Amino acid sequence: MSYKPTNEELMAYLYDEIEPDLKVQIEAYLKENPKAKEELEALESTRLIFSDLEDEVLPNNIPLLIPQGNSEWLYWRKYVAIAATLLLLITFGWLSGFNVQSNENGFQVAFGEIKNGLTEQQVADLINQDRQLMFDYMSNRLKSVEDSLGYEMQTLQANYNSQEVVRNIFNQEKEALLQQMTNLNDKLTGNYRDVLKEIVVSFSNNWDNQRIEDLRNIQAAFSNLEDATITRQFNMEDALNILSEKVDIIAANTRNPNNK
Amino acid sequence: MKEINFMPQTDFLISAARDGDSIALNQLVKQWYKRIYNFAFKYFGDHDQAMEVCQKTFISMNKNLGSLKEDARFKSWLYRIAANYCHEEARRQKSKWIFPFMKIESKNDKSFIDSTQTTNRADDPEKELGNSELKVLLKKALGQLPEEQRMVVIMKEYEGLKIREIAEAMDISENTVKSRLYYALGSLKKLLEQWNINKETIHYEL
Numbered sequence: 484m485s486y487k488p489t490n491e492e493l494m495a496y497l498y499d500e501i502e503p504d505l506k507v508q509i510e511a512y513l514k515e516n517p518k519a520k521e522e523l524e525a526l527e528s529t530r531l532i533f534s535d536l537e538d539e540v541l542p543n544n545i546p547l548l549i550p551q552g553n554s555e556w557l558y559w560r561k562y563v564a565i566a567a568t569l570l571l572l573i574t575f576g577w578l579s580g581f582n583v584q585s586n587e588n589g590f591q592v593a594f595g596e597i598k599n600g601l602t603e604q605q606v607a608d609l610i611n612q613d614r615q616l617m618f619d620y621m622s623n624r625l626k627s628v629e630d631s632l633g634y635e636m637q638t639l640q641a642n643y644n645s646q647e648v649v650r651n652i653f654n655q656e657k658e659a660l661l662q663q664m665t666n667l668n669d670k671l672t673g674n675y676r677d678v679l680k681e682i683v684v685s686f687s688n689n690w691d692n693q694r695i696e697d698l699r700n701i702q703a704a705f706s707n708l709e710d711a712t713i714t715r716q717f718n719m720e721d722a723l724n725i726l727s728e729k730v731d732i733i734a735a736n737t738r739n740p741n742n743k
Numbered sequence: 744m745k746e747i748n749f750m751p752q753t754d755f756l757i758s759a760a761r762d763g764d765s766i767a768l769n770q771l772v773k774q775w776y777k778r779i780y781n782f783a784f785k786y787f788g789d790h791d792q793a794m795e796v797c798q799k800t801f802i803s804m805n806k807n808l809g810s811l812k813e814d815a816r817f818k819s820w821l822y823r824i825a826a827n828y829c830h831e832e833a834r835r836q837k838s839k840w841i842f843p844f845m846k847i848e849s850k851n852d853k854s855f856i857d858s859t860q861t862t863n864r865a866d867d868p869e870k871e872l873g874n875s876e877l878k879v880l881l882k883k884a885l886g887q888l889p890e891e892q893r894m895v896v897i898m899k900e901y902e903g904l905k906i907r908e909i910a911e912a913m914d915i916s917e918n919t920v921k922s923r924l925y926y927a928l929g930s931l932k933k934l935l936e937q938w939n940i941n942k943e944t945i946h947y948e949l
Contacts, residue, residue: 490921490922490925491918491921491922491925492921493925494906494921494922494924494925494928495906495921498899498906498924500905500906500907525932526925526928526929526932528932528941528942529928529931529932529935530900530928531942532881532935532940532941532942532945533881533884533885533896533900533931534900535874535877535878535881535945536785536878536881536882536885536901537878538777538781538901539780539781539784539790539793541776541777541780542794
């Protein structure tokens with residue numbers, strides 16, 4: 484198989500505008516054919532030498548610019564733009580009451596009516612007035628604090644005096660209470676014997692009743708015990724009879740073992 | 744002073760220019776003026792003829808931009824217009840019996856070219872060429888190529904068009920483009936060999 488590229492294919496390869504598959508084939512061909520490779524390299528060198536021919540320097544003015552249809556407008560439009568901007572600024576200034584003035588006081592600018600600033604004396608007066616106001620305020624404040632403190636002192640004094648009153652009332656109340664206790668003691672002393680007697684009698688009655696009740700209970704307990712004892716005795720007798728019968732049977736069986 | 748290129752993309756300019764935007768049209772002219780001028784200059788080797796072709800090309804571009812169907816093919820479309828005007832100008836010059844690129848062989852140039860040409864160089868093949876001398880010889884070599892080959896070489900080597908774009912611009916097949924390139928490079932190689940110009944003999948002036 485001997486592939487040989489056409490001149491056109493070699494050119495496509497030289498300018499690297501070739502299909503990748505074909506490129507591989509041509510590279511293989513050039514590898515096997517040094518002469519063809521040499522010729523192609525000579526063409527490449529020729530290209531390189533001719534690439535030294537640079538661009539020409541352009542004329543300064545390009546005379547080909549196509550005149551614009553509304554060139555007059557293009558000429559005037561920058562002035563129109565400046566005029567429109569100025570008009571806009573003037574309108575804005577007028578609407579906002581912008582004022583500019585230059586006189587012996589200097590250059591003055593203001594929105595609305597131009598008002599001169601305060602004189603030195605006016606500023607000093609304003610400061611003094613402010614100081615006076617502050618002084619008055621501080622004075623009033625100090626006075627009110629002083630009054631407040633005096634009132635607090637009076638209150639404290641008043642409280643101190645009231646302690647004496649409370650102590651008197653306390654003593655009075657204490658004496659009244661003692662008196663009441665004394666009276667109660669006296670009252671109790673008069674009826675004490677009768678009350679004690681009633682208590683003793685009542686206690687005595689209760690004691691007797693309790694004793695009778697207890698005796699009854701004991702009697703009942705004894706009766707129960709008696710009944711129980713008798714019942715047990717009967718049971719014991721029955722048991723003995725049964726035992727006796729069983730002993731007799733055993734004795735009879737022992738004597739006559741052949742009866743079995 | 745180096746000009747900073749703030750121009751927008753060509754596609755956008757084409758679209759705007761087609762819609763009648765004269766500013767976009769002017770920008771488009773500015774963008775391509777240098778290339779078309781150099782294309783025509785290398786073809787004719789003459790400033791006046793290059794300017795003539797440039798003017799006609801851009802006037803035609805302005806008139807016919809609406810007929811451009813695909814913006815992507817603007818480049819080959821523009822070179823096609825320029826190439827047609829180059830042919831027309833060449834025919835006009837032929838009818839006057841003055842071949843354009845021969846203009847460089849005026850009285851003054853002729854002696855200069857003779858001094859750099861075969862006889863002297865044959866005597867001293869190792870003599871190095873100056874940059875300006877080389878340019879004159881390269882222009883002369885290009886001028887000696889047949890018209891069709893010269894145009895293909897200029898479009899490919901100096902204008903950087905793809906083979907496909909050259910085919911579109913010249914209304915020929917891609918294979919014809921490649922074939923013309925092959926023969927053109929071969930001819931140029933022979934001319935350089937005749938004049939003993941090679942990589943070693945080129946001297947770059949500082």
